Amino acid sequence: MRPASAPKIVLILGSAPDAVRSREWQRAPFDAIVAINNAWRVRDDWNYLLHAGDFPQSAMPAPELARDRKIHTASDYVPAQNAYGGFVYAGATMSLTSAYWALHTLKPDVLAFLGCDMNYDQAGPTHFYGYGNADPLRPDVTLQSLEAKTGRLMISAARQGCICVNLSRLNASRLVFPRVDIDALAEWSPRDAQLRIDSVLRQVDEAQLQRAEIRERTLGYYFPTGEYWLFLDQIDARELRCLDDLWLAALGRKETAPTLECSETVWKVAAAR
DSSP: OOOOOOOOOEEOOOOSSSGGGGGGGOSOOSEEEEEGGGGTOOOSSSOOEEOTTOOOGGGGHHHHTTTTTEEOOOHHHHHHHHHTHHHHHHHHSHHHHHHHHHHHHHSSSSEEEESSOOOOOOOOOOOOTBBOOOGGGSEEEEEEEEHHHHHHHHHHHHHHOEEEEEOOOOOSSSSSSSOOHHHTTTTOOOOHHHHHHHHHHHHHOOHHHHHHHHHHHHOOOOOTOOGGGGGGGGGOOHHHHHHHHHHHHHTGGGGOOHHHHHHHHHHHHHHOO
16 A cells, blocks of 8 residues: 555656566556557556657557547657757667656656666567567667666756666666565655665765766757757767766766776867867
8 A cells, every 4th residue: 555645656668578567556656657659558547658759650549548648749858858968968769768758847756667678688579569679779879878878867866856766577677777666666655765866876976977967068969959860970979988988987887987088088178169
């Protein structure tokens, strides 16, 4: 049973095979369910559907199912992701985009993820409906390290007063969030959420975090329309790889600390401006 005083929990529901586990769950403890692309098929009590620009009309929910629910497109989620630095830094895949939209719009205490592990190396179907396009694995300069991008999200959320958790039971996940069992999550109090937020913030290496934020501002890879692919000639993939290393180092993953060459690059760029 959900505590009388409970944190605001938003479920981000993706399309990995593990997503179907949520069909067994009660609506509590979720204040809202955000479905990504085809994930609206998993449960019939979702509140929001966010879909990519190339999502086919034939895959959309029927009008009667979409009634009294909200469907969001780029005109809604681009400004939200821009509020957190834009697609180049936040990562251009719908799991991340939907999460930043939820942070910006719904302002939860907990962002709980299921079906968003982005692990396509295992054998068998890639999605609950069979085989689909592995969006994060496309050749994309913003997705060189999914661990770094999810780490950036976790830090951004914690600084806003929100903890990101992974409800998946899959052995492998590209999400760096702590794993939580759904039954345990249903019993959380606001204090339980805050303790976990504090734990994430204590984990952060503030010096590396500052370096990552300085690098982002210095590089200036910000494109308000979200159409970063029109400006690829202005984006240096090596610089973004170095930036990913800084975000991982900010999480205390010292084995991924940037090389001296990467460390010097941002200061050379800054000095030239």
